[in-house]
Amino acid sequence: MEINFIPIDYDYFDFNGRNYAKIIGRDEKGREVCLIDECDVYFWAILHEGVNDKKIMKIREKIEKIVVEKEARTSRVLKTEVHDKNYLGKKVKAIKIFVTNFKDSHAIADEIDFKEINKRREYDLGFITKYVLERKLKPLIWHKIEGEILNNNEFGGIVNSLDVDLCLRAEKINELEKQLEFKPRILAYDVETDDFEIGKGQIVMISLVGENFKKVLSFKKNSKKTYVEMFKDEEEMIKGFIKHVKKYSPDILVGYFSDGFDLPYLRARAEKNGFKLNLGLDNSQPVFSRGAMLTGKIRGIVHIDLLKFIKTAYSQYLTSETLSLNDVASELLGEKKLDFEFKHSSKLNPDEWEKYFEYNLQDSVLTYKLSEKAWPDLMEFSKVMQEPLFDISRDGMSSNVENYLIHNLSRFNEIIEKRPLADEIGERRMRERYEGAFVFQPKPGLYENICFFDFTSYWPSIIVTFNLSKSSFLGSEKEKNTLEIDIGKKKVYFSKEPEFFSEMLKEIIEKRKQYKKEYAKNPNPFTKARSNAFKLLANASYGYQGFFGARYYCPEASAATTAISRDFTKKTIELINKRDYEVIYSDTDSIAFKLNKHSKKEALELLEEINKNLPGIMELDLEDFYKRGIWVTKRTGEFGAKKKYALIDEKEKLKIRGFETVRRDWCDLSRETQNKVLQDILKDGNEKKALTYVKEVIKKLKERKIPLNELIIRTQLKKPIEEYKAEGPHVTIAKKMKEQKMPIDIGMLIEYFISEPEKHQKTKNGKAKGPIRERARLPEEKGEYDVEYYLKNQILPAVENIFEVFNVSAKELVDGKKQMRLGDF
């Protein structure tokens, strides 16, 4: 039998001690297909240099006799072969050791401790990764499969228990030259519960949204809404949920924070009610991986927690201040969650019940729409990294870089480096920090006619141009014809021979350029997503080499990369100044300068001149021209503050960096006031209007005409309350919330305002004393906001450095009297 097949979910099982891949996907008619396949399972023993053939034969004989007994399973070596391979770019002889079961690779590798063996590698790869490498059945790519239909009790009945349309034993696998269309069946879900702690309260309702499919399942309250389905009790409702999922037969079941809440909650309630949450295509329950972060896996259905993917793939592009469903949906979809104030279900009136149903449904609607929006990125990530959707939807960028490397190393005949072990990770984490980017000390002031240059993919371009990686790193010993880099404390050396890391990174950068062009020519979500995947890979490659968990960890390469970048940036600044421009700022890969008497055209000619002299793939680019820009002093000291400036371009568009305006831990009033001030000043360079505006705000504040919601301060709780050495206001509030049984989670934004000091919180002269946290109040708590605090700690700090540029002091701001001091008003 022959079918066209697109693999979606990858799994494996053991039968008679051997490993089999079990892949769920679709054929072109949309039928759900299960493919059973197997592949060679092996790892490598790399020989020391100069071991003779006779010795190798002896070692092979010994290896071939290895038998390991483990968990009622006997694993053995099937055969060995000798190959010429590369390891970290160097030619090596290696013994390829084929074993019966990949799970015992490690145990068998442990038995191979002969002195002729230098390293053992690739016993730490996951089976699915190995399988994709060996059989080249790549995720979300259409393949032509030749195979035999399985329908009886083959493989001990595993096949028979599967709820699929067709089950095939794969024989031949070939990628289709012309790829077909594929649109996954996606089902979004969301649960509402009576308690926030997993499994503690009942699940009140469950919503499900798919294509032309909307349901809210409940057992507590009837509704006239047609999408609400009633059940007798919680157990029946959850069983109804399972039935709907099975009937809809989704490729992807998607939730928002569902790894951490919805799925474990469903599982816990099923357990409490004494039945199985048999969502899997083989009727298995979801499997939760242990570890810091839970992940819920359902066999045969790809369970995706969209929050995790949004974190790695989108958060750098999002301006929303949290990654809550509401914030993300309103930014990406322009749609919000419905308003609903949480109440225990026993306290809801009929009206509130109806609202609750709508609210619950809307959460799934948003999750569904977000998943449709994210689908091109999910698909391209999976295709580029060649790992299943389940994994890439949860992986961080370091894993993505590593997976890309792993799946492309065979082109270099490379044996894959091992993952660091726990003690090695510990050591790596202890290492000293290396020096990073150069940041120019700006002179405070208002500048006109500014030009910004930036280096395109600066660090990646340096890694490629200078060949900086673990496999080119030669240590601290000087050799002939090597690259010497001074990284501060010592000199390090790199080979000039091209090697796989920089070669691959070069490809990544080229592909990014190519797909970017393709997207410009033919804009569609998939070309955009592909271009973006390569962009993110290139950007993460530098961080990867300095990341303690990386297989190809090389902090010396990272240190050399930043050392070279500092050098080029400083040299370029010198050159620009020498040409009678004036550099006013620079951070990492960007340089800002005044055009002075030069024209824009001349600046572009200068750019060309600089580019002619840049080596390799390094490239300086025009970022933009700006009409005006402002740099301010640091709050302490008279120097210009780094990473804090505001620009306005020729279309009057503001670009604000680092200012309180863009910091979420300042109250809205100070952020908005500062924003207005920057706008007024940059638009026509006139500070008078801004001054009037600020005075108006101060007046309103003093008269208490500013509503409390503009004075709420939001700070994220970053760790468990007990772990704080210094208790800031947000920690005090978090404690208070916990006492009031409000849900407290790490990562939450804690909201509070500062209230007026009570009698015991004042000094004799009536000034506030003691820690500020003691005056922090929950937004709904009683008490007046403290005008003095907001003036001194929120409004003035946000604007005084800006006015200082115009020689307007903070004293004048408050009431115009010159002799008054900052705090007196």
Next chain:
DNA sequence: GGTCCTGCGTTACC
């Protein structure tokens, strides 16, 4: 009780 300094903590920039 006030001032100064240092370290913690958060959030930004690139």
Next chain:
DNA sequence: ACCGGTAACGCAGGACC
């Protein structure tokens, strides 16, 4: 723990007078 270093700045908390 889940990519790196650089930097600003509020607040807590202790030293010092």
